[in-house]
Amino acid sequence: MPQPAVPAPQAPVIDPAETAAPLPANGQIFRRGPSRPAYGAIDLGTNNCRLLIARPSETDGFTVVDAFSRVVRMGEGMANSGKLSETSMDRAVAALAVCAEKLKRRHVTLARSVATEACRRAVNGRHFVERVRRETGICLEIIAPEEEARLAMLGCHRLLEPGDGPALIFDIGGGSTELVLIDTDGGEPRIKCWWSAPWGVYSLTESEGRDFATADERLAAYGRMRERVRHAFRRFVDLLPANKDDIRLMGTSGTVTTLASVHLALPSYDRRAVDGLKMPTAAMRGIAEMISRFSHEERAALPCIGHERADLVVAGCAILEAIMDIWPAKTLGVADRGIREGILRSLMTRDGHPI
Numbered sequence: 001m002p003q004p005a006v007p008a009p010q011a012p013v014i015d016p017a018e019t020a021a022p023l024p025a026n027g028q029i030f031r032r033g034p035s036r037p038a039y040g041a042i043d044l045g046t047n048n049c050r051l052l053i054a055r056p057s058e059t060d061g062f063t064v065v066d067a068f069s070r071v072v073r074m075g076e077g078m079a080n081s082g083k084l085s086e087t088s089m090d091r092a093v094a095a096l097a098v099c100a101e102k103l104k105r106r107h108v109t110l111a112r113s114v115a116t117e118a119c120r121r122a123v124n125g126r127h128f129v130e131r132v133r134r135e136t137g138i139c140l141e142i143i144a145p146e147e148e149a150r151l152a153m154l155g156c157h158r159l160l161e162p163g164d165g166p167a168l169i170f171d172i173g174g175g176s177t178e179l180v181l182i183d184t185d186g187g188e189p190r191i192k193c194w195w196s197a198p199w200g201v202y203s204l205t206e207s208e209g210r211d212f213a214t215a216d217e218r219l220a221a222y223g224r225m226r227e228r229v230r231h232a233f234r235r236f237v238d239l240l241p242a243n244k245d246d247i248r249l250m251g252t253s254g255t256v257t258t259l260a261s262v263h264l265a266l267p268s269y270d271r272r273a274v275d276g277l278k279m280p281t282a283a284m285r286g287i288a289e290m291i292s293r294f295s296h297e298e299r300a301a302l303p304c305i306g307h308e309r310a311d312l313v314v315a316g317c318a319i320l321e322a323i324m325d326i327w328p329a330k331t332l333g334v335a336d337r338g339i340r341e342g343i344l345r346s347l348m349t350r351d352g353h354p355i
Helices: 086-105 117-121 125-136 145-159 201-208 215-237 254-263 281-293 296-300 306-310 313-326 339-350
Strands: 038-044 048-057 061-071 108-115 140-142 167-172 177-183 190-197 248-252 278-280 331-335
Touching: 038 086, 038 339, 048 086, 048 339, 061 086, 061 339, 086 108, 086 125, 108 117, 108 145, 108 339, 117 125, 117 140, 125 140, 145 167, 145 177, 145 190, 145 248, 145 331, 145 339, 167 254, 167 313, 177 215, 177 313, 190 215, 201 215, 201 313, 215 281, 215 313, 248 254, 248 313, 254 281, 254 313, 254 331, 278 281, 281 313, 281 331, 296 306
Parallel strands: 038 108, 108 140, 167 248, 248 331
Antiparallel strands: 038 048, 048 061, 167 177, 177 190, 278 331
């Protein structure tokens, strides 16, 4: 059901020196840090495992000192089994072991590690969390959709273009898509309402399949995916303002950054060129429609898609077009930041670092 705005969860204040203190639900203490403490954020999604380590900075909010990303495909096979497979859990544990080593090497004082849709839906999600704690020492927290939406918004809202109208921020994940309608009239964003749809690039791809011989078959499958997503958004649409003047739209996900890279014809992914980019939505639609016609081989041949994303990018395009249908902004902001940055800002603010 549609959900009203929810306040940010009130987390306890943690003294990083109290390494013997019980661990809170959303923070993990590692050791006494250096004079400029390092903070860690892990986001284990349906498709990727990502880590960011940063230190507070007086000029830029925080400075990234280490990062890691690996495709783990946690959602593989879940559509049929309802549980995480042994191979997907093995991949995730291996990736999280790398994260744990980086947290230790960078002398991280405080970290928060979250898992999203795949672990929320899997019948063995809690079993996996315990395995991760036992084998890597990382305490994964399976977060609710509203917290996922809040963190994504917190991580990227500063890239919104100026304006007085409402803004819609979305995060197309592997297993779900989060949408947050915000009001920025008071300076800092205020969440008006949020929505989580059970379709992400992985779950939507698995629902429709991957192998279509002709362009006509691919276009038909693309239309069915768009209709599934549009149906999942139908009740959220009732919460949106009727007046769509001066509206703003921003996306934070692999889909929007990938399509932005295709738009820029980049020979390889360049975060500096993509993060903060403002694109005409008409151009983004054109790229989405082109990709939806391409075969797997044609998609894989595009430098910023490649074989790793070729089977999932079409579903991302379908979700993106459905979002642009319900929120017809003229420009789409692109953010290569989200949940991890939101976690870092939360932890640093709690510790009294102005960001």
